[in-house]
Amino acid sequence: MNLPSSSTTLANCTPKLGLLQRNTLGIESYAEQAIVISKSEQIPLLLQDIKAHGLPWQVLGGGSNVVLPSVLPGITLLIDIAGKEVLSSDRTETLIRVGAGEHWHDFVQWTLAQGFPGMENLALIPGTVGASPIQNIGAYGLEVAHFIENVQAFDTEKNGFVTLSNRECEFAYRDSYFKQNPNRFIITQVTFKLPKAWAPKLTYAELAKQFSNQSPTPLEIFNAVCAIRSSKLPDPKVLGNAGSFFQNPIVSEAQCTELANQYPAIVSFPDAVGQRKLAAGWLIDQCGFKGKRIGPVGVYDKQALVLVNYGGGSAQDILGLAKQIQDKVQETFGVQLQIEPNIF
Ligand SMILES: Cc1cc2nc3c(=O)[nH]c(=O)nc-3n(C[C@H](O)[C@H](O)[C@H](O)COP(=O)(O)OP(=O)(O)OC[C@H]3O[C@@H](n4cnc5c(N)ncnc54)[C@H](O)[C@@H]3O)c2cc1C
Numbered sequence: 001m002n003l004p005s006s007s008t009t010l011a012n013c014t015p016k017l018g019l020l021q022r023n024t025l026g027i028e029s030y031a032e033q034a035i036v037i038s039k040s041e042q043i044p045l046l047l048q049d050i051k052a053h054g055l056p057w058q059v060l061g062g063g064s065n066v067v068l069p070s071v072l073p074g075i076t077l078l079i080d081i082a083g084k085e086v087l088s089s090d091r092t093e094t095l096i097r098v099g100a101g102e103h104w105h106d107f108v109q110w111t112l113a114q115g116f117p118g119m120e121n122l123a124l125i126p127g128t129v130g131a132s133p134i135q136n137i138g139a140y141g142l143e144v145a146h147f148i149e150n151v152q153a154f155d156t157e158k159n160g161f162v163t164l165s166n167r168e169c170e171f172a173y174r175d176s177y178f179k180q181n182p183n184r185f186i187i188t189q190v191t192f193k194l195p196k197a198w199a200p201k202l203t204y205a206e207l208a209k210q211f212s213n214q215s216p217t218p219l220e221i222f223n224a225v226c227a228i229r230s231s232k233l234p235d236p237k238v239l240g241n242a243g244s245f246f247q248n249p250i251v252s253e254a255q256c257t258e259l260a261n262q263y264p265a266i267v268s269f270p271d272a273v274g275q276r277k278l279a280a281g282w283l284i285d286q287c288g289f290k291g292k293r294i295g296p297v298g299v300y301d302k303q304a305l306v307l308v309n310y311g312g313g314s315a316q317d318i319l320g321l322a323k324q325i326q327d328k329v330q331e332t333f334g335v336q337l338q339i340e341p342n343i344f
Pocket of ligand 1: 024058059060061062063064065066079100125126127128129130131132134135136137138139185186187188233234236241242243244342
């Protein structure tokens with residue numbers, strides 16, 4: 001029988017769904033119960049049912065920024081809401097509303113094909129559009145916050161759909177209101193605002209070098225970003241990973257100067273006034289972890305910021321290695337590394 005989507009309940013869940021193909025770290029995991037959410041109208045009644053039964057629940061997008069346990073308890077909502085709609089386009093900007101389940105990279109590629117440039121530096125980041133605001137994804141000198149007009153979500157505290165403006169999302173470096181309030185919002189759609197005025201963003205050294213004395217097109221930048229990323233990061237289909245496993249720590253100018261006196265080669269970038277961002281990969285590399293393997297997991301040999309799963313590694317293996325790295329970096333540099341992926 002074809003039920004209307006608004007009548008989705010616990011009875012529609014699939015038991016014991018394997019998640020090995022749904023997390024890029026390649027951890028063998030399964031959801032006790034899982035359900036595909038392809039329409040936002042499915043959410044209210046389902047959440048009501050979940051709450052009535054006192055069950056735990058969580059949301060999974062593309063699984064590219066999570067560390068999963070061997071069993072995900074309760075109900076796992078697999079977000080698959082599709083759709084891209086140009087709401088308006090005038091001489092100054094284009095507004096586009098996108099379903100949370102759309103694939104991020106495909107969406108970026110689509111914007112360029114439609115003649116709406118701007119997000120080319122964010123090409124090839126894995127995952128879904130709906131997850132992009134959670135940690136305010138960023139790369140090569142740009143963050144998604146720059147392009148988000150608002151975010152539509154089901155607020156499980158208010159029991160209703162809400163729209164959060166860009167300001168209300170409280171975006172910061174790899175952070176947002178959603179990340180600060182875990183398991184409160186189920187993001188259903190994101191509206192992007194792409195300005196018509198375009199200029200290449202080439203602050204990242206490798207892009208600047210490649211296009212010195214040139215005026216690249218958005219597509220040329222898109223292709224360059226894809227090529228650089230492919231040469232530096234392991235393909236999760238080949239080697240399990242969740243991209244950068246640690247955030248770049250932000251320290252005061254004073255602490256950075258002190259560290260630079262002791263370690264003249266330390267890599268840092270300007271951040272907010274009076275602060276600098278340290279390259280976490282450099283710190284980890286100096287502690288001798290690059291390429292190190294411990295059982296089924298290890299540190300990628302081309303980029304110390306990436307932890308990899310050679311196969312059969314569990315959350316415990318990954319988090320055990322992460323703890324060793326955090327302790328050593330703390331002991332050596334007096335800097336605390338924060339884990340970037342979400343630990344379920
Ligand atoms: C090879 C590789 C490279 C990467 N490079 C970058 C990079 O350059 N920059 C960067 O910022 N990140 C990067 N990442 C991390 C990752 O791609 C992003 O964080 C991405 O946004 C995660 O999307 P996802 O759909 O896979 O989310 P998931 O991993 O499924 O989920 C991540 C978190 O978001 C929550 N979530 C997901 N969807 C929703 C929703 N619809 N509503 C509410 N909550 C939701 C989940 O509950 C979880 O807490 C990389 C990852 C990999 C594997």
